[in-house]
Amino acid sequence: MDIPSVTERRELECDVLVVGGGTAGTMAAITAAEHGASVLLLEKAHVRHSGALAMGMDGVNNAVIPGKATPEDYVAEITRANDGIVNQVTVHQTATRGFAMVKRLERYGVKFEKDEHGEYAVRRVHRSGSYVLPMPEGKDVKKVLYRVLRRRSIREKVRIENRVMPVRVLTSGGRAVGAVGFDTRSGEFVTVSAGAVILATGACGRLGLPASGYLYGTYENPTNAGDGYAMAYHAGAELSGIECFQINPLIKDYNGPACAYVANPFGGYQVNAGGERFVDCDYWSGQMMAEVKREIDSARGPIYLKLSHLPDETLTALEGILHTTERPTRGTFHSGRGHDYRTHDVEMHISEVGLCGGHSASGVWVDENARTTVPGLYAAGDLACVPHNYMIGAFVFGDLAGAHASANLGPGRGAGNAGDAGGAGALPEDQIRAAHELIYRPLRHPGGPPQPQVEYKLRRFVNDYVAPPKTAAKLGIAVETFTRMAGEIAGMGARTPHELMRCAEVTFIRDCAEMAARASLARTESRWGLYHDRADLPERDDAEWFFHLNLRRRDDGAMEFVKRPVAPYLVPVPEFTVPEPVPEPVVLATAPEPAAAVATAVASTGQGGRPRPRPVGRPPRILELLELAETGPDLAAIRPYLDDSDPKVRRAAVATLTEVVPAGVGGALAGALADGHGSVRHAAATALRELVEVLPATPELREELLPALDSPDAQVRAAVLDVLRALRLGASALYAAALDDGDHRVRLQAVRGLVAHDAAAEVARAAADASREVRVAAAHGLGTIGDPDSAGPLGGLVEDADPLVRAAALEALAGVGCPPPLDGVAVAALADPAWQVRTGAARGLAAAAGDAAAGPLIKALDDPHLDVRKAAVIALAGRAGTPEVAVALGRACEDSDADVRAYARRALADTAADTAATAAGSGG
Numbered sequence: 027m028d029i030p031s032v033t034e035r036r037e038l039e040c041d042v043l044v045v046g047g048g049t050a051g052t053m054a055a056i057t058a059a060e061h062g063a064s065v066l067l068l069e070k071a072h073v074r075h076s077g078a079l080a081m082g083m084d085g086v087n088n089a090v091i092p093g094k095a096t097p098e099d100y101v102a103e104i105t106r107a108n109d110g111i112v113n114q115v116t117v118h119q120t121a122t123r124g125f126a127m128v129k130r131l132e133r134y135g136v137k138f139e140k141d142e143h144g145e146y147a148v149r150r151v152h153r154s155g156s157y158v159l160p161m162p163e164g165k166d167v168k169k170v171l172y173r174v175l176r177r178r179s180i181r182e183k184v185r186i187e188n189r190v191m192p193v194r195v196l197t198s199g200g201r202a203v204g205a206v207g208f209d210t211r212s213g214e215f216v217t218v219s220a221g222a223v224i225l226a227t228g229a230c231g232r233l234g235l236p237a238s239g240y241l242y243g244t245y246e247n248p249t250n251a252g253d254g255y256a257m258a259y260h261a262g263a264e265l266s267g268i269e270c271f272q273i274n275p276l277i278k279d280y281n282g283p284a285c286a287y288v289a290n291p292f293g294g295y296q297v298n299a300g301g302e303r304f305v306d307c308d309y310w311s312g313q314m315m316a317e318v319k320r321e322i323d324s325a326r327g328p329i330y331l332k333l334s335h336l337p338d339e340t341l342t343a344l345e346g347i348l349h350t351t352e353r354p355t356r357g358t359f360h361s362g363r364g365h366d367y368r369t370h371d372v373e374m375h376i377s378e379v380g381l382c383g384g385h386s387a388s389g390v391w392v393d394e395n396a397r398t399t400v401p402g403l404y405a406a407g408d409l410a411c412v413p414h415n416y417m418i419g420a421f422v423f424g425d426l427a428g429a430h431a432s433a434n435l436g437p438g439r440g441a442g443n444a445g446d447a448g449g450a451g452a453l454p455e456d457q458i459r460a461a462h463e464l465i466y467r468p469l470r471h472p473g474g475p476p477q478p479q480v481e482y483k484l485r486r487f488v489n490d491y492v493a494p495p496k497t498a499a500k501l502g503i504a505v506e507t508f509t510r511m512a513g514e515i516a517g518m519g520a521r522t523p524h525e526l527m528r529c530a531e532v533t534f535i536r537d538c539a540e541m542a543a544r545a546s547l548a549r550t551e552s553r554w555g556l557y558h559d560r561a562d563l564p565e566r567d568d569a570e571w572f573f574h575l576n577l578r579r580r581d582d583g584a585m586e587f588v589k590r591p592v593a594p595y596l597v598p599v600p601e602f603t604v605p606e607p608v609p610e611p612v613v614l615a616t617a618p619e620p621a622a623a624v625a626t627a628v629a630s631t632g633q634g635g636r637p638r639p640r641p642v643g644r645p646p647r648i649l650e651l652l653e654l655a656e657t658g659p660d661l662a663a664i665r666p667y668l669d670d671s672d673p674k675v676r677r678a679a680v681a682t683l684t685e686v687v688p689a690g691v692g693g694a695l696a697g698a699l700a701d702g703h704g705s706v707r708h709a710a711a712t713a714l715r716e717l718v719e720v721l722p723a724t725p726e727l728r729e730e731l732l733p734a735l736d737s738p739d740a741q742v743r744a745a746v747l748d749v750l751r752a753l754r755l756g757a758s759a760l761y762a763a764a765l766d767d768g769d770h771r772v773r774l775q776a777v778r779g780l781v782a783h784d785a786a787a788e789v790a791r792a793a794a795d796a797s798r799e800v801r802v803a804a805a806h807g808l809g810t811i812g813d814p815d816s817a818g819p820l821g822g823l824v825e826d827a828d829p830l831v832r833a834a835a836l837e838a839l840a841g842v843g844c845p846p847p848l849d850g851v852a853v854a855a856l857a858d859p860a861w862q863v864r865t866g867a868a869r870g871l872a873a874a875a876g877d878a879a880a881g882p883l884i885k886a887l888d889d890p891h892l893d894v895r896k897a898a899v900i901a902l903a904g905r906a907g908t909p910e911v912a913v914a915l916g917r918a919c920e921d922s923d924a925d926v927r928a929y930a931r932r933a934l935a936d937t938a939a940d941t942a943a944t945a946a947g948s949g950g
């Protein structure tokens with residue numbers, strides 16, 4: 027392609043410019059539009075499927091659901107996880123607004139896991155706090171957001187420009203006034219004049235090189251190359267905690283998380299090669315990652331996610347989540363190795379280093395409204411320094427940024443439609459020229475070193491000299507190297523707009539690498555476990571370093587470091603003392619500036635634009651449908667595709683219905699359940715489940731769904747029962763009748779429906795079912811309902827021939843108070859040959875009254891199976907005030923299993939705290 031002249035450009039203007047259409051960016055755009063702003067959303071990929079949520083999300087890591095956790099607990103936990111260096115007002119926003127965000131997403135159609143009674147099924151994954159809210163059907167999150175963006179009311183205010191990638195934020199008089207970038211398909215030069223700019227470009231995922239050696243095989247979405255970090259830095263904003271890297275556990279040789287969060291509630295856990303659990307840390311943090319790395323490097327390595335001990339149906343359910351959501355290629359990866367969860371545990375490793383606020387703390391410094399230190403510039407999502415903010419925090423801060431930005435536009439901006447500039451204010455031409463040079467210079471020497479080579483080299487240096495363990499000597503080499511590489515990067519060659527995008531990304535990665543090296547050098551202590559492990563300075567130094575380390579670009583181009591004091595806590599955390607009075611920020615010695623890249627003006631050399639390529643490889647009817655979907659069609663417009671003779675087109679029409687959700691979608695999908703082709707019927711069943719939060723629970727819909735209960739297709743019958751239950755449209759008689767269905771999947775849904783109606787007597791009928799899975803569900807259901815009269819049927823189930831049924835029934839005894847004589851049965855079951863049964867018995871005995879259970883539970887602390895010992899410790903926690911139990915728990919603190927040790931420690935600490943509180947209350 028030819029280099030366009032600097033004046034030959036598409037000029038756009040808007041009130042609020044959002045850069046990055048991922049999690050935070052889409053929410054920012056929606057909120058700003060709802061506040062009346064004209065919004066321009068620039069995305070370098072395509073908003074429909076870009077960013078960390080592209081392939082869905084299997085759970086919310088940090089939901090503070092009333093009744094399950096409190097904002098104070100959450101803020102305290104994040105403060106601990108971040109070694110005290112936290113601006114609590116920001117974390118508090120996520121803690122207090124996360125629940126409303128869950129509700130809002132639900133109104134949009136996102137599905138979160140609920141139990142049979144419609145309560146959020148929050149899980150405790152780590153030993154402290156219950157914040158994980160699973161989304162087993164979360165693969166559609168991004169689709170839902172895109173649907174909302176295209177609602178007429180939002181569409182009228184939000185202009186989306188896909189494949190447009192800003193490279194610099196423009197500033198004037200110290201305020202953000204727009205951005206400059208280019209079209210990654212046509213190469214066209216683009217400027218934007220804006221009243222406020224929100225950066226939501228995600229993490230810097232392409233910093234370190236993955237162990238696989240693949241440039242894009244990163245833990246993070248590889249599109250996120252640190253663009254926002256570099257843009258914020260060059261605009262003069264402060265960044266914070268850049269030395270506190272992101273490192274995550276992941277599957278060895280595969281760029282996906284191991285998903286212990288998903289697997290733990292199903293009974294999976296991390297073990298070393300000796301089969302021992304080894305993680306002592308109670309929450310996700312750099313300490314935990316240090317433990318993981320230590321174990322991998324030790325004689326006890328490698329480490330595994332242990333799943334092979336779980337029953338087949340549990341593994342099938344897990345595969346249903348892990349192989350469809352977040353990283354759907356996971357199943358293919360395992361089968362390519364000839365591995366199956368039934369035969370092989372999953373080898374785990376640690377990821378390459380990256381920068382990310384969402385999983386760690388490295389990001390652009392923001393306040394509680396997502397404002398950066400540059401007026402008019404906001405940052406949200408993984409890019410912002412709000413520690414451990416994850417997905418829900420990205421949504422919350424996107425929302426905050428959208429609301430604040432639209433209410434505080436820069437001078438000269440008024441509400442209008444985002445569009446091509448007519449009367450936009452003058453933009454700084456010198457900055458525009460510099461950005462033009464940055465973007466197009468690789469075209470001037472197309473034969474220069476190609477991006478993959480230069481990027482590989484750059485990121486290998488990151489691994490060699492910046493990744494922990496860090497030392498001053500290595501970091502010094504890193505700074506020198508990255509400074510030198512500015513020249514090599516300026517010499518990269520490109521021939522196409524796509525290659526230009528990649529070359530620009532390498533400049534962002536280099537900027538981030540330099541910031542990471544310099545910040546790591548500046549913080550002369552170790553903190554955050556593996557994230558900032560200085561091998562030459564192994565101690566934490568609170569006296570010198572109980573500070574945020576912020577960095578910024580000075581007007582003369584040099585990098586400057588500021589020690590920002592930690593603000594007084596909103597929620598006290600006993601382990602940390604915030605110095606008082608709060609000291610003043612201290613500016614540290616300025617770091618040396620890398621050689622500036624060659625800057626020369628570029629002459630105009632012809633036309634930039636190229637026609638946008640059309641998608642290829644799909645039948646024309648489907649392409650037609652894809653185009654139609656972009657226009658927000660009604661049901662009548664989609665109907666011909668639903669009636670098409672080609673099942674592929676009908677399936678695509680079902681997918682379009684779920685994307686567009688026109689009026690009458692429920693009936694149309696119910697109709698598709700009767701399709702002659704199985705794949706269309708199953709797509710319709712999946713779609714109904716997916717849309718359950720937005721389908722109107724009307725009698726009409728009920729009538730439209732009921733005929734499908736007579737479908738010869740069991741998958742359809744099961745889905746309809748599930749949807750009727752979730753919409754509360756089914757009477758208990760309907761589920762009771764389905765208990766006689768010939769297919770166990772339908773009977774399982776029938777049990778769930780009956781549990782939702784608290785119909786214990788009907789659920790008890792399923793105790794005699796021929797299927798083991800149904801009997802297990804019946805046992806769990808009876809425990810959930812908790813009707814004391816269920817002790818009878820549970821008494822039958824604890825004698826079942828199948829150990830997994832016995833295990834479930836014994837565990838369910840806890841729900842009905844474990845009354846005599848069943849407590850005796852549970853005690854006897856502690857000697858069962860199957861470890862699952864012994865675990866169930868220990869869990870059931872947790873609810874047994876009196877002291878009779880204590881002795882057998884103490885004995886169970888010597889059980890050879892780690893899960894039995896863990897269940898026994900947890901069951902004994904409520905009895906820790908008894909001297910012999912306390913002694914036994916003291917012994918358990920030395921157990922070889924990390925979970926057993928941790929629960930024993932917690933039980934003793936909680937009891938000591940209760941005793942002290944009682945003593946204080948009685949004046950003792």
Ligand SMILES: Cc1cc2nc3c(=O)[nH]c(=O)nc-3n(C[C@H](O)[C@H](O)[C@H](O)COP(=O)(O)OP(=O)(O)OC[C@H]3O[C@@H](n4cnc5c(N)ncnc54)[C@H](O)[C@@H]3O)c2cc1C
Pocket residue numbers: 045046047048049050051068069070071076077078079083084085086087088190191192193226227228229245246247249250251253254282283287352384385406407408409415416417418420
């Ligand atoms: C593998 C993985 C698993 C995760 N699992 C969970 C989980 O189970 N639960 C949970 O709560 N959280 C999870 N998270 C975290 C969560 O997904 C993120 O915190 C959140 O999605 C971040 O949102 P974001 O908007 O900052 O980034 P993204 O959603 O990634 O959006 C960034 C967007 O910016 C675009 N972009 C980048 N640069 C530019 C540019 N120069 N111009 C234009 N556009 C640009 C990108 O294409 C992308 O669309 C996970 C993250 C990962 C990577």
